[in-house]
Amino acid sequence: MNCAEFQRELPDFLEDGGNAELQSHLKTCGDCSGLVTSLQSIIHEAQFLRASEEPSPRVWNALEIQLRQEKIIREPRASHSLLPSLRQRWGIAGWLVPAAAAVLIAAGVVLVPSNNRTTKLPPSPPRAAYDQSDEQLLQEVSMRAPLMRAAYEANLKDVNNYIRDAQESVNADPNDEEAQQALMDAYGQKSMIYEMALDRSLP
Amino acid sequence: MQRSTYATELTIFALIGLTTWAVAETKKEYRFEVGPRAKVSIINQFGSVSVRPSTGNYVLVNATIFSDKVEVDHTQNGSRVDVQSHLLSGATPENSRVDYEVLVPADASVDLESTTGPLHAERLHGDVEAEGANAAIDVRDISDSHVHVKTMAGPITLTNIRDGHVEIDSVSGDVTLTSVTGPLVRVSSTSGKIQYDGDFGYAGEYRFNSHSGNIDATIPQDASVDVKAQSVRGQVQSDLQLKPKVHTSFLIKEGSSFAGTINKAASSVWLRTFSGKIHLKKR
Numbered sequence: 414m415n416c417a418e419f420q421r422e423l424p425d426f427l428e429d430g431g432n433a434e435l436q437s438h439l440k441t442c443g444d445c446s447g448l449v450t451s452l453q454s455i456i457h458e459a460q461f462l463r464a465s466e467e468p469s470p471r472v473w474n475a476l477e478i479q480l481r482q483e484k485i486i487r488e489p490r491a492s493h494s495l496l497p498s499l500r501q502r503w504g505i506a507g508w509l510v511p512a513a514a515a516v517l518i519a520a521g522v523v524l525v526p527s528n529n530r531t532t533k534l535p536p537s538p539p540r541a542a543y544d545q546s547d548e549q550l551l552q553e554v555s556m557r558a559p560l561m562r563a564a565y566e567a568n569l570k571d572v573n574n575y576i577r578d579a580q581e582s583v584n585a586d587p588n589d590e591e592a593q594q595a596l597m598d599a600y601g602q603k604s605m606i607y608e609m610a611l612d613r614s615l616p
Numbered sequence: 617m618q619r620s621t622y623a624t625e626l627t628i629f630a631l632i633g634l635t636t637w638a639v640a641e642t643k644k645e646y647r648f649e650v651g652p653r654a655k656v657s658i659i660n661q662f663g664s665v666s667v668r669p670s671t672g673n674y675v676l677v678n679a680t681i682f683s684d685k686v687e688v689d690h691t692q693n694g695s696r697v698d699v700q701s702h703l704l705s706g707a708t709p710e711n712s713r714v715d716y717e718v719l720v721p722a723d724a725s726v727d728l729e730s731t732t733g734p735l736h737a738e739r740l741h742g743d744v745e746a747e748g749a750n751a752a753i754d755v756r757d758i759s760d761s762h763v764h765v766k767t768m769a770g771p772i773t774l775t776n777i778r779d780g781h782v783e784i785d786s787v788s789g790d791v792t793l794t795s796v797t798g799p800l801v802r803v804s805s806t807s808g809k810i811q812y813d814g815d816f817g818y819a820g821e822y823r824f825n826s827h828s829g830n831i832d833a834t835i836p837q838d839a840s841v842d843v844k845a846q847s848v849r850g851q852v853q854s855d856l857q858l859k860p861k862v863h864t865s866f867l868i869k870e871g872s873s874f875a876g877t878i879n880k881a882a883s884s885v886w887l888r889t890f891s892g893k894i895h896l897k898k899r
Contacts, residue, residue: 578848
């Protein structure tokens with residue numbers, strides 16, 4: 414069994430512990446065991462948030478998948494990493510990675526409505542091109558790789574516009590699953606920019 | 617006479633320059649014996665990575681290093697091989713480029729990263745992951761495995777990918793898919809264009825989403841698809857005759873959305889954008 418096959422069976426594994434073949438792969442694969450540990454941690458923490466907002470289980474599943482796809486919950490390659498750690502390289506800006514993950518979770522909890530909610534949300538206020546976290550990220554990019562600031566700035570601006578439009582669609586029809594998916598996609602794009610800026614892309 | 621001396625000096629300077637350049641560019645080769653389904657990771661900050669199949673159970677890495685501000689680190693744990701460009705003091709994007717030519721067993725899974733790229737993988741049947749903020753990414757002739765690609769601004773080209781999950785995320789880079797089929801093909805973009813040329817296979821799920829990027833899909837008349845298309849603020853157009861659907865999950869508006877089937881509707885195709893144009897073309 415390879416990693417792709419394991420990840421295909423991941424929902425079943427998380428639900429009932431999986432069969433012997435899955436267990437066997439997990440014992441020998443550091444990447445997959447790290448992924449499972451992270452997912453189980455998120456599922457555990459999510460239960461506390463769920464008590465206050467009660468989105469549907471589908472929302473949590475979508476969030477888990479999104480976080481995995483975006484590698485936000487990826488285990489650091491500490492065991493074989495030859496580069497300095499994120500904290501060493503980015504200092505205080507290292508918090509932006511969990512912040513991006515928190516943004517995704519918050520988006521899922523607050524902005525994606527549960528299926529039985531029928532009242533429309535109030536229209537969102539106009540947004541600035543960048544929020545505080547974006548400014549912080551751009552400052553870090555400016556310091557580390559000034560030539561790349563313009564690219565990050567332009568792409569963040571586009572993604573924030575995407576989020577704004579998707580948010581308006583969700584507000585207009587909170588039960589529109591496609592609008593919800595678009596909002597998740599938009600946040601996914603933003604988290605990808607953060608990941609690329611903070612992970613390994615810059616010296 | 618004076619002209620001759622000048623020419624000689626010029627030649628000497630040129631030779632010195634060439635020698636310096638040659639010294640600065642170092643080639644290194646690393647070979648790793650691996651078992652079946654090896655996992656190979658090439659993490660490069662600046663420079664290209666190109667992966668092709670080897671003829672045996674080994675990984676061969678040829679690295680061209682362009683300065684002494686960067687070195688190549690490598691580790692092997694069983695069939696897992698990790699190679700990374702390690703930036704040293706004084707490294708900048710301009711002086712820390714490394715180009716990698718890599719041979720891996722065809723069933724190996726590969727993970728490629730580079731900010732600048734380009735990244736290239738071909739003729740493999742293990743999983744392929746490729747990521748780079750500005751990297752042009754080209755993946756071709758991959759079967760029976762997953763392909764995951766991410767860029768911020770780099771263009772993505774996928775050609776002849778079959779029977780695996782294909783997931784692509786690009787913020788502003790254009791995405792071009794030719795003969796890409798599988799049980800799941802997902803493309804998410806903000807402003808990049810999405811172009812698809814193929815038949816959407818059989819019994820697959822295809823989801824192409826963008827914010828402002830246009831979406832073009834070119835398919836043959838004998839394709840078997842259930843297609844939905846919606847542009848919230850842009851236009852949609854279909855050159856193919858679709859059999860209309862009675863029920864849809866969204867309101868059909870002339871010019872901004874359509875839904876219908878062609879032939880047996882084996883594959884599900886969902887094209888959605890906010891302000892881009894969608895065009896379903898006949899090949």
